[in-house]
Amino acid sequence: xxxxxxxxxxxxxLLLAIERHSALGWPAPEVVVLNGWECRFAPGSQSxxxxxxxxxxxxxxxxxxxxxxxxxxxxxxxxxCTVRTTPAIGTDGIAYLEAEGFVRKDTTSVEVAPLGGGFxxxxxxELTPPPHGxxxxxxxxxxxxxxxxxxxxxxMLSAVGGRMVLARLQLDGAPVAFGxxxxxxxxxxxxxxxxxxxxxxxxxGRKIVTSLMAWGRQQGGMRAYLQVVATNHPARRLYQxxxxxxxxxxxxxxRDETV
Numbered sequence: 083x084x085x086x087x088x089x090x091x092x093x094x095x096l097l098l099a100i101e102r103h104s105a106l107g108w109p110a111p112e113v114v115v116l117n118g119w120e121c122r123f124a125p126g127s128q129s130x131x132x133x134x135x136x137x138x139x140x141x142x143x144x145x146x147x148x149x150x151x152x153x154x155x156x157x158x159x160x161x162x163c164t165v166r167t168t169p170a171i172g173t174d175g176i177a178y179l180e181a182e183g184f185v186r187k188d189t190t191s192v193e194v195a196p197l198g199g200g201f202x203x204x205x206x207x208e209l210t211p212p213p214h215g216x217x218x219x220x221x222x223x224x225x226x227x228x229x230x231x232x233x234x235x236x237x238m239l240s241a242v243g244g245r246m247v248l249a250r251l252q253l254d255g256a257p258v259a260f261g262x263x264x265x266x267x268x269x270x271x272x273x274x275x276x277x278x279x280x281x282x283x284x285x286x287g288r289k290i291v292t293s294l295m296a297w298g299r300q301q302g303g304m305r306a307y308l309q310v311v312a313t314n315h316p317a318r319r320l321y322q323x324x325x326x327x328x329x330x331x332x333x334x335x336x337r338d339e340t341v
Contacts, residue, residue, distance in 0.1 A: 092169055092329055092330040093329075094170070096194070096329065097168065097169065097170065097192075097329070097330055098138065098139065098170075099267075099269060100192060100194075100269070100271075100307050100329070101136070101137075101138055101168065101170075102138065103244075103264070103266050103267075103269050103271050103307075104131070104271060104309070105120065105122075105136075105138075106242065106243035106244055106264070106266060107242060107243075107244060107246075107264035107266070107271040107273060108129075108131060108132060108238060108242075108271075108273055109132075109238055109241045109242060109243065110122035110123060110124045110132035110133070110238070111123065111124050111125075111132075111234070111237055111238065111241075112124070114151075114155060116135075116148045116151055116152060117140065117141045117144040117147065117148045118137065118138055118139040118140040118141045118144075119135055119136060119137050119138065119140055119148050119152075120135070120136050120138060121134075121135045121151075121152045121155055122134060122135075122136060123155075123159060123161075124234050124238065125159070125234065126230035126231060126233060126234040127230075127231055127234040127235070127238075128231060130164055130166065130188075130334050131166065131309075132238065133161065133164060134164040134165060134166040134334065135148070135149070135152045135163070135164065135165045135166065136166045136168070137166075137167070137168055137170040137171050137175075138170070139170075140170055140171060140175075145171075145175050145178055146178070149163075149165070149178075149179075149182065152165075153337070153339055156339040157339045161339065162336050162337065162338050162339055163184075163336070163337050163338075163339045164334055164335070164336045165179055165184060165334070165335045165336075166332055166333075166334055167179070167332060167333050167334075167335060168330060168331075168332045169330050169331075176335075179335045180335075182337065183337050184335035184336060184337045185335065185336055185337065186333060186334075186335055187333070187334040187335065187336050188311060188312075188333070188334055189311075189312040189313075189331050189332070189333040189334075190309050190310065190311055190312060190331065190332050190333075191309070191310055191311075191312045191318065191328045191331055192307060192308075192309050192328070192329050192330050192331070192332065193307065193308055193309075193310060193318075193321055193326040193327060193328050193329060194305055194306065194307045194326065194327060194329045195295075195305070195306050195307075195321075195324060195325035195326040195327065196304070196305055196306075196325060197270060197295055197298050197299045197303045197304055197305060197306050198299070198325075199299065201292050201295040201296040201299055202292065202296050203292070203293040203296040203297060204251075204289040204292065204293050206251055206252075206289060207249050207250070207251050207289055207290060207293040208249065208250045208251070208252070209247050209248070209249055209293060209294075209297055210247065210248050210250075211246070211247060211248070212239070212242075212246055212248070214236075214239045214240075214246075214248055215236075217248040217250055217260070217262075218232065218235060218236055218239065219232075220250060220257040220260070221250075221257075221260045221274065221276065222235070224257060224258070224260065224276065224278050225260075225276050239262075242264055243266070244264040244265055244266035245264065245265040245266075245301060246262065246263070246264050246265075247262070247263050247265075247294065247297050248260075248261075248262055249261040249262065249263070249290050249293055249294055251286055251289060251290060253281070257278075258277060258278040258281045258286060259276070259277045259278070259281065259286035259287060259289070259290050260274060260275070260276045260277075260290065261273070261274060261275045261276070261287075261290040261291065261293075261294050262274045262294075263294040263297060263298060263306075265298055265301045265302075265303055268302060268303050268304045268305070269303065269304075269305055269306075269307070270294070270295070270298035270301075270303040270305070270306040270307070271306075271307055271308070272291060272294055272295075272306060272307070272308040273308075275287055275290060275291060275308070275317075277290075283316070287317070287320055288320055288323075288324070291308075291320070291321070291324060292324065294306075295324070306326075307329070308321065308326065312331060
């Protein structure tokens, strides 16, 4: 039994489809299923999405038991227990987390857009299928990722469950903008949009995203989604201009389990 979705404009079926898609498009190396939740672990990665307890079809009334197991698993691994709260958890679930000492952190907006016929791949953007080695090396260097982070991303990209394309834009022979997309069942997930700090606000991110959306349309996709930090207003304005609209938020709640 699933708890009631409380975000008024969110279609519960689409929320679940996106959550499952995201889990395949950005797969955690270790997943423990708990009463309709997934406890995800990716040692070496700073990404909270793959280091958190996430609801998919949470069973009503079992949050205390689920959270107790998740906290034990986190203590065994020496990491903070992080809960990723989508509208599927309900207001009672949020209240319970806060009563248990979990502290609210960042909020992300999940946004969706139709894949109409108006998107055209920019000729400056290289779109390549896996393998991802060259793309990841350039992405890691531009994003200043350490070796541990790059290694875990390597493992996750090797485990992606769907058709994947890698986007890269170079200027004067130097890679300066990146992106990635995964297609599953007509739904396109867009991930890892990044631009070199010195090249931001020059429209490069827009070229990457429109190129990925054009690829998705060519693959028969009908809808795209992406996830953006709610306070990243420049990025959200960019995505709004491409037809993306907020569908639902998710927020991280964290409790230190190492003491």
